[in-house]
Amino acid sequence: MLTIATGNKAVAAAVKEAKPSVVAAYPITPQTEIIEQIAQYVSSGEADMEYIPVESEHSAMAACIGAAVTGVRTFTATSSHGLLYMHEMLHWAAGARLPIVMANVNRALGPGWNTWAEHTDAFSQRDTGWLQVFVGTVQEAYDATLMAFRIAEDERVLLPVMVNLDGFSLSHIMQSLETVEVGDFIPPNRLPHAIDIENPMGYGPMTGPADYFRFRWDIERSMRDSRTVIQETEAAFAEQFGRKYGPTEDYRCEDADVVVVSMGTLGKEAEVAVDLLREEGVKAGSMRLRWFRPFPDLDLKGREVVVIDRDYSFGYGGVVAASIRAKTGVECYNVIAGLGGQEVTYDDIAGFVRERRIGEEHWFGVNE
Amino acid sequence: MITISEIPKEEYLKPCTAACAGCSSSLCLRYVLKAAGPDTVLVIPACCTSVIQGMYPNTSFNVPVYNIAFAAAAACASGMSRAFRSEGKKTNVIVYAGDGGTVDIGIQALSGAFERGTDFLYICYDNEAYGNTGMQRSGSTPLGALTTTTPAGKTEYKKDLDRIVAAHNPPYMATASSAYPLDLYKKVKKALSIEGPKFIHIMAPCPPGWRYDSDRTIEIGKLAVKTGMWVLWEREHGNLTVSGPSKGAMARPQPIDEYIKAQGRFKAATPEIINELQQTVTKNLERIRKEAEGIC
Numbered sequence: 001m002l003t004i005a006t007g008n009k010a011v012a013a014a015v016k017e018a019k020p021s022v023v024a025a026y027p028i029t030p031q032t033e034i035i036e037q038i039a040q041y042v043s044s045g046e047a048d049m050e051y052i053p054v055e056s057e058h059s060a061m062a063a064c065i066g067a068a069v070t071g072v073r074t075f076t077a078t079s080s081h082g083l084l085y086m087h088e089m090l091h092w093a094a095g096a097r098l099p100i101v102m103a104n105v106n107r108a109l110g111p112g113w114n115t116w117a118e119h120t121d122a123f124s125q126r127d128t129g130w131l132q133v134f135v136g137t138v139q140e141a142y143d144a145t146l147m148a149f150r151i152a153e154d155e156r157v158l159l160p161v162m163v164n165l166d167g168f169s170l171s172h173i174m175q176s177l178e179t180v181e182v183g184d185f186i187p188p189n190r191l192p193h194a195i196d197i198e199n200p201m202g203y204g205p206m207t208g209p210a211d212y213f214r215f216r217w218d219i220e221r222s223m224r225d226s227r228t229v230i231q232e233t234e235a236a237f238a239e240q241f242g243r244k245y246g247p248t249e250d251y252r253c254e255d256a257d258v259v260v261v262s263m264g265t266l267g268k269e270a271e272v273a274v275d276l277l278r279e280e281g282v283k284a285g286s287m288r289l290r291w292f293r294p295f296p297d298l299d300l301k302g303r304e305v306v307v308i309d310r311d312y313s314f315g316y317g318g319v320v321a322a323s324i325r326a327k328t329g330v331e332c333y334n335v336i337a338g339l340g341g342q343e344v345t346y347d348d349i350a351g352f353v354r355e356r357r358i359g360e361e362h363w364f365g366v367n368e
Numbered sequence: 369m370i371t372i373s374e375i376p377k378e379e380y381l382k383p384c385t386a387a388c389a390g391c392s393s394s395l396c397l398r399y400v401l402k403a404a405g406p407d408t409v410l411v412i413p414a415c416c417t418s419v420i421q422g423m424y425p426n427t428s429f430n431v432p433v434y435n436i437a438f439a440a441a442a443a444c445a446s447g448m449s450r451a452f453r454s455e456g457k458k459t460n461v462i463v464y465a466g467d468g469g470t471v472d473i474g475i476q477a478l479s480g481a482f483e484r485g486t487d488f489l490y491i492c493y494d495n496e497a498y499g500n501t502g503m504q505r506s507g508s509t510p511l512g513a514l515t516t517t518t519p520a521g522k523t524e525y526k527k528d529l530d531r532i533v534a535a536h537n538p539p540y541m542a543t544a545s546s547a548y549p550l551d552l553y554k555k556v557k558k559a560l561s562i563e564g565p566k567f568i569h570i571m572a573p574c575p576p577g578w579r580y581d582s583d584r585t586i587e588i589g590k591l592a593v594k595t596g597m598w599v600l601w602e603r604e605h606g607n608l609t610v611s612g613p614s615k616g617a618m619a620r621p622q623p624i625d626e627y628i629k630a631q632g633r634f635k636a637a638t639p640e641i642i643n644e645l646q647q648t649v650t651k652n653l654e655r656i657r658k659e660a661e662g663i664c
Contacts, residue, residue: 021454024447050450054443055480062440062477063447066411069434070451088437195432195448197407197459202427204435211424 005177007141007170011077011103011163012037014145016047017182020101021072024052024063029115030167031079031105038075057082061089061100068098069203071194073149076100079167080107080121087125093160094129094219096204097193099152100160103145106134106264106310107167108340116341117166119263119311122292123319129219131161131226132292136249136268138175141165143243144290147233150186154233156225158191164292166264168341180241223294230291247296249288252278256285258353259300261324262308263289266338266349270308273349284353289320298328305332306356308349312336317361333357337364369612370554376402380430387420390582392546392589393493393572394420397464399549400491401431403556408460409434409448413441413474415466416500417493439473441465442481445488453487460560461488467508468498471529482536482565489559489566492529493546495574503577511645512637515577521636525648533567534603541567542602547589548613551600555611558602571598579632588630596621596649599656608659618657624649 005013011034015023023042025035041047050067054060057078064074078086083104093100108118122132131151135141141163148161165171195203207215230247238244251271253259258277260270267288277284287298309318316322321334333356338344342365352364380401387394393416401408410433412418418435422428436444441463449461470478470492478490497515498504504517507527514521533541540562544552552570559566573589575582592598593613600611610618624646628634637645 022447022451024443024450050454052446052450052484054446055476055483056443058439059443059446059477059480062436062443063450065436065440066434066444066447066449067451068447070448070455072451072454074447074451089440092437092440195409195434197409197432200406200427200430200432202421202424202429202433202435205421205424205427205433206418207424 001179003177003179004174005138006033006172006174007138007165008033008105008172009037010138010142010177011145011165012041013179014142015075016041017179018146018149018186019047019073020049020075022050022052022064022067022074023076024054024060024067024074025076026054026057026060026078026082028057028079028082030107030171031077031082031103033171034077034103034105057085058089061086061093064100065089065093065096065098068100068191069096069195071189071191073189074100075102077103077105079105080109083121083125084109087128090125090128090130095215097158098160099158099189099191101145101148101152101163102160103163103165105167105171106164114340115167117169117264117310118339118341119164122162122164123311125162126293129159130293131159132164133161133290134164134263134292135170135290136265136288138170138173138177139243140245141170142177142179143237143241143245146182146186147237150233151226151229153189154229155192157222157229159219159222159226164264169265185236185240227294245290247291248298249290251286253285253287255283256303257283258304258306258356259285259287260306260308260349260353261287261289261320263292263320264310266308266310266344269344269346270349272346273353276346276350277353282353295323295327298324300324300328300330304356304358305330306335306352307332308335308337308352310338312339331359334361335364336361370550372550375553378402380406382428382430385420385428386422387416388576388582390575390585391416392574392585393417393495393570395549396493396546396552396570396572399553400462400464400556403553404460404462404560406431407458408462411436411441411445411448411461411463413465413469414438414500415469417464419500438469440477441469441474442477442490446481446484446486449486449488463488463490465490465492466499467492467494467496468506471507471527475532479536482533482538486565487563489556489568491568491570493570493572495572495577496526497577499574499577512641513633514636515633521641530569536565537606538565538567540604543598543600544568544570545589545593545598545600546570546572547586547593548600551611551613555602577633580630584630588627591627591630593617594622595624595627596653597624597627599653601656601660608656610656610660618653621649621653
């Protein structure tokens, strides 16, 4: 069905379609609309799920963990400080190998209070063992949420998945949305280690170094396997519903001399910048990084690379640029832009490319 | 009245656990699980029970036990309870948490779960300190008690957990004592027969923490009840009834001196502090008496 929706409404619609048994959540700007919509679905009887209005995000994730370990499908949504408040439980969810799906509406972190987009919230959770995908459109927010359940619940993965969408610039923007009937695209959740009264076991007890070490390796092995599962899921999605996704979304990259790497809505803005630059005779391309964990293999050798980071790791550099440098050995021009919702237009992005100084870092609008 | 012969022979707490000698909370857990039966999931935050459980891949329990982070037990149980409901299952969800995980770090989740009317049983076994990490003070440590973080004796009163929980108006709440396991068994049975959030607060003396010989655990527990330091009661839908073992103490409580002197943790308590503790006990007994008589 074709409609128009905000990014938040799209996520909620996907959750309704995926039919989790339990949703536990706490409201926070700009995520609130997601859980209001889910509460509305439950209240009106459009969705048959247990909705738990918890008293904090720490409890939201704890409740999802408690529910998920019984073998049922679970979902929550959060943003920014809510995500940080969950931090401890994010490790617990991944460590317990529970396929929880969460939407995180990317937002800056205080102080000062700022409710606008930034990716530092998600990146600060990068070592928790969660898969992380970043979306660029309302449609993709919907599609990625559906795929997240199938990926998380695959026996080769059994890790939680975080679907990231930019606060306001996607969560509250209305775009066209085609909803689907998911049918057998998401198979029933079969958690191999679900609580079984007939076969009582201890879950998460004290564990010595050798076993603990093995469990960590199992998580990493599943992270590696998840690349295949993601690829298969995205291929199956393309076949069933006609929309194609991959680890990156490449735009006019084939013959590009200079590639702009970015994430989220800035990646869509970069595509317009690329068209502009091409008119000027600059052979530019845009590579929008979709998956942050597992981090994809990027083919950037032999090109000039401009990385836009909507985040920062203080005392080190932009997180995406640092990751690319470490994984590919390719040097880049690192532009820090869009923090706390700073407006970054396609004109600005074209400017980053025109004025690129490979090997340097530039804070847009601050150190001109 | 339940007699010992009516207690099921099935054991859900296996022998030879990692509990300290004379551990009263593991004794309680044994009776809790006998009362609950096999269709039960135990949720435990960081506490002595997570040590008693043993090291992976072993477990001391014959029911599934879910370990969760310190602050998260009640919320985790909330999710579990609703998940079982969504599947049409009647499985008992029981949180078994120490006083630290209940009155301090876990109280937000506890409050939320009770306010939401979660169908579960929350049991706090109260050894009046952070026993698992070597007896540091908790919000539940009484005035004057020595702990490793109150080396001169605690200067604050014990947090009144029962009145905090009572403010949530659960359909059932009770106190119990490791010295009276039949009373505990009966209360767990009753709690689990009621829909909604239930709470049982167990006094669980701790030999190394309270500094008494491990063979005196039951004696110390009984002294707490006889002196009125700990009162056994049930509150069903708001109506309080004093339980059998406490009826005598309600009428004629023994002075607290014997209870205080029996434990090394009170050895720095001055006569003034002991007097303050005695006055608190007297006031508390009066408040409970009035409530039981329907006066307040």
